[in-house]
Amino acid sequence: MHPLREPGAGLPGVTPGLPALPNAGRPSCARIDLEAFAHNVRLAVRLAGPERRVLAVVKADAYGHGAVRAARTALAAGAAKLGVATPGEVRSLRAAGIDAPVLLLSEVSPERAAEMTRLGCSLTLYTLAYAEALAREAQHAGRRVAVHLKVDTGMGRIGIAPADALPFVARLRDFPHLVLEGIMTHPSEAERRDSPVTAGQIATFHEVCGAIEAIAGPVRWRHIANSALVLLGDPAGNLVRPGIMLYGSAPAPDLPFAGDLRPVMCLATAVAFLKRVPAGTPLSYGGTFTTRRESLIATLPIGYADGYRRAFSNRASVLVRGRRAPVVGTVCMDLCLVDVTGIPGVSVGDEVVLLGTQGEERITADELAAHAATISYEIFCGIGPRVPRVYSGGPAECLDS
Numbered sequence: 001m002h003p004l005r006e007p008g009a010g011l012p013g014v015t016p017g018l019p020a021l022p023n024a025g026r027p028s029c030a031r032i033d034l035e036a037f038a039h040n041v042r043l044a045v046r047l048a049g050p051e052r053r054v055l056a057v058v059k060a061d062a063y064g065h066g067a068v069r070a071a072r073t074a075l076a077a078g079a080a081k082l083g084v085a086t087p088g089e090v091r092s093l094r095a096a097g098i099d100a101p102v103l104l105l106s107e108v109s110p111e112r113a114a115e116m117t118r119l120g121c122s123l124t125l126y127t128l129a130y131a132e133a134l135a136r137e138a139q140h141a142g143r144r145v146a147v148h149l150k151v152d153t154g155m156g157r158i159g160i161a162p163a164d165a166l167p168f169v170a171r172l173r174d175f176p177h178l179v180l181e182g183i184m185t186h187p188s189e190a191e192r193r194d195s196p197v198t199a200g201q202i203a204t205f206h207e208v209c210g211a212i213e214a215i216a217g218p219v220r221w222r223h224i225a226n227s228a229l230v231l232l233g234d235p236a237g238n239l240v241r242p243g244i245m246l247y248g249s250a251p252a253p254d255l256p257f258a259g260d261l262r263p264v265m266c267l268a269t270a271v272a273f274l275k276r277v278p279a280g281t282p283l284s285y286g287g288t289f290t291t292r293r294e295s296l297i298a299t300l301p302i303g304y305a306d307g308y309r310r311a312f313s314n315r316a317s318v319l320v321r322g323r324r325a326p327v328v329g330t331v332c333m334d335l336c337l338v339d340v341t342g343i344p345g346v347s348v349g350d351e352v353v354l355l356g357t358q359g360e361e362r363i364t365a366d367e368l369a370a371h372a373a374t375i376s377y378e379i380f381c382g383i384g385p386r387v388p389r390v391y392s393g394g395p396a397e398c399l400d401s
Helices: 034-048 059-064 067-076 087-095 110-115 128-141 162-172 196-216 225-234 365-371 378-384 396-400
Strands: 029-033 051-057 081-084 102-104 122-125 144-152 178-184 222-225 266-269 274-278 293-298 317-318 323-328 336-339 350-356 361-364 391-393
Touching: 029 034, 034 051, 034 067, 034 391, 051 067, 059 067, 059 378, 067 081, 067 087, 081 087, 081 365, 087 102, 087 110, 110 128, 122 178, 122 361, 128 144, 128 162, 128 178, 144 162, 162 178, 162 196, 178 196, 266 323, 293 350, 317 361, 365 378
Parallel strands: 029 391, 051 081, 081 102, 102 122, 122 144, 144 178, 178 222
Antiparallel strands: 029 266, 266 350, 274 293, 293 336, 317 323, 317 350, 323 336, 350 361
16 A cells, blocks of 8 residues: 555554545645644634634635635634635635635725625725725625725835825725725734834834724724734734734744644655665756765655745755655756665655654754745745645535535
């Protein structure tokens, strides 16, 4: 029996009983533990407290984990809302029958205003041109559209300047078909403890909210808190927007409760080919690694087209039979090489974990990110669509969709 079709066969510490892989011709897959994801959502709900609601960020196909299943699991675990980045992501959730409140986190072109009024979600707003287009289309359709005003308190990316927020909201009173449902901003360095920048952003946000509510009345939702502020216990406002923490990774390793997060994704493949080579053998493109001894080299059917990055060449390790094996030579588009010389009994078909746990060893997204001078977010989002997602745990409806 192929070890990836019977996970744990002969492998110490590997949990048996995971689903069979759907791509028998190529054994790479990303295993998604929905119960771990649900645990992380419940932690966010607990840290937010009873006076706040949780908006689970499931943009970018839930950071590469699968938006529909993640959304359903998040809602079942206590999230009240969902956050996405594109109209297509809203449509995907609605097509799957998910009718929970969704917030589209950025504006789109005013030319798409008619389409936006039909999406059935709350919309982020920060330009007058978009507001005018939305108001016109909403009035034409006889609909009222909920909007969240995005204020740029220091991120420097998108949003209206704090000084312009009050006249902007005053202008919104001319658009009765737009309902100001929320005020939001985004911290630029919340993962840095005791950051004066973050403190300044929070103070500015409170000032803007107070000024707006003085002329427009109470606004239903006020939100600034991302994963870092949730973990730090500083979730200003009454809605929080956790993202990366839901997927088992903290924005910084020293944040409170970072150790309580459970990893959600395990990236696995199998040994496809074994060869014994003499000392002095160059490996892969450019011969960037040369063996210093007689070596047993395993070829793995995964590469940078799958999201296993070229930057991992001669830096990263994988897990084989519960032990670490170094990646040697340049990672290719579809294949990479690892040195398994010191691991007894390695055979073709053995399970290999590139991200996740096997036996007593674990490779985290943060570890991989360090090899590529990036962040865990990019590691997760980079796992390509040709790597099938295999789900376990969580409610039945989350597994069956």
